[in-house]
Amino acid sequence: MKPFMRIEHLSKSFGGVKAVNDLSLSLFPNRINAIIGPNGAGKTTLFNLITGFIKPDSGKIFFDDVELTHLPIHAISRMGIKRTLQIKSVFNSMTVYENLWITLSAQQGNLNPFKPIARYPDIQKRVEEVIEQLDLGRFQNTPAGALSYGDVALLEIGMAIITKPKMILFDEPVCGMSPAETEKVVSKITSLAAQTHIVIIEHDMDVVFKMADEIAVLAFGSKLASGTPQEIGSNQQVKEVYFGTDEVDA
Numbered sequence: 001m002k003p004f005m006r007i008e009h010l011s012k013s014f015g016g017v018k019a020v021n022d023l024s025l026s027l028f029p030n031r032i033n034a035i036i037g038p039n040g041a042g043k044t045t046l047f048n049l050i051t052g053f054i055k056p057d058s059g060k061i062f063f064d065d066v067e068l069t070h071l072p073i074h075a076i077s078r079m080g081i082k083r084t085l086q087i088k089s090v091f092n093s094m095t096v097y098e099n100l101w102i103t104l105s106a107q108q109g110n111l112n113p114f115k116p117i118a119r120y121p122d123i124q125k126r127v128e129e130v131i132e133q134l135d136l137g138r139f140q141n142t143p144a145g146a147l148s149y150g151d152v153a154l155l156e157i158g159m160a161i162i163t164k165p166k167m168i169l170f171d172e173p174v175c176g177m178s179p180a181e182t183e184k185v186v187s188k189i190t191s192l193a194a195q196t197h198i199v200i201i202e203h204d205m206d207v208v209f210k211m212a213d214e215i216a217v218l219a220f221g222s223k224l225a226s227g228t229p230q231e232i233g234s235n236q237q238v239k240e241v242y243f244g245t246d247e248v249d250a
């Protein structure tokens with residue numbers, strides 16, 4: 001099987017800190033890819049490099065065999081690569097509907113404040129589809145700032161999928177959530193895997209082992225191991241470096 005994403009010898013330092021250090025990694029389609037590793041392992045930096053927020057010192061990144069290493073952010077976004085941030089970022093004073101609408105309109109370059117929403121039937125239709133897919137119907141006229149934390153996460157997922165991206169990068173999507181919220185968000189993300197490539201950074205091991213098909217472990221900016229949850233759970237090196245000496249329940 002061909003990988004949809006190939007990372008070759010990627011490096012990025014901040015001052016003396018090698019955040020990503022000669023990292024090579026391939027990600028394969030039709031599965032949920034998880035990236036785990038201790039705090040400061042370079043996970044978010046990797047997402048910043050893939051999306052073009054920052055540029056590597058060396059190495060290459062390919063998506064669907066197209067090299068994107070030196071492309072600007074907007075060109076990478078236009079290739080169908082989307083991400084959610086570790087810190088939630090929705091427009092609090094706008095409703096769920098408006099947040100989705102403006103995300104799609106902005107992508108299409110359609111932001112004309114003098115033209116009523118009803119003049120954009122295609123956008124309306126897609127917003128309604130996403131609201132239904134994420135079960136946000138009863139909140140569509142609620143300002144995002146009034147939603148529960150879990151529902152903000154669903155809205156963010158909606159904002160990520162509304163443009164029908166080819167790949168979505170999730171950075172700790174269930175961080176700080178209650179078990180019930182976590183379950184809802186995990187099941188929505190899992191259901192997206194049928195329509196788009198999913199890559200997820202996650203600290204909660206229960207979540208990772210439950211949802212991931214393939215796990216890559218980063219430590220000090222490099223790949224320590226990769227494999228199925230079972231393989232990672234029984235990898236001695238991973239246990240020692242990442243989990244301490246504790247047993248991991250795969």
Ligand SMILES: Nc1ncnc2c1ncn2[C@@H]1O[C@H](COP(=O)(O)OP(=O)(O)OP(=O)(O)O)[C@@H](O)[C@H]1O
Pocket residue numbers: 014017018019037038039040041042043044045046
């Ligand atoms: N913009 C930056 N400027 C300076 N140092 C940075 C910057 N971004 C990241 N770093 C450093 O690079 C290293 C990797 O950080 P990164 O945020 O990628 O880790 P992470 O694996 O996402 O950690 P966490 O699990 O805590 O989110 C850390 O030592 C961090 O302090």
Ligand SMILES: [Mg+2]
Pocket residue numbers: 043044045086
């Ligand atoms: Mg991070």
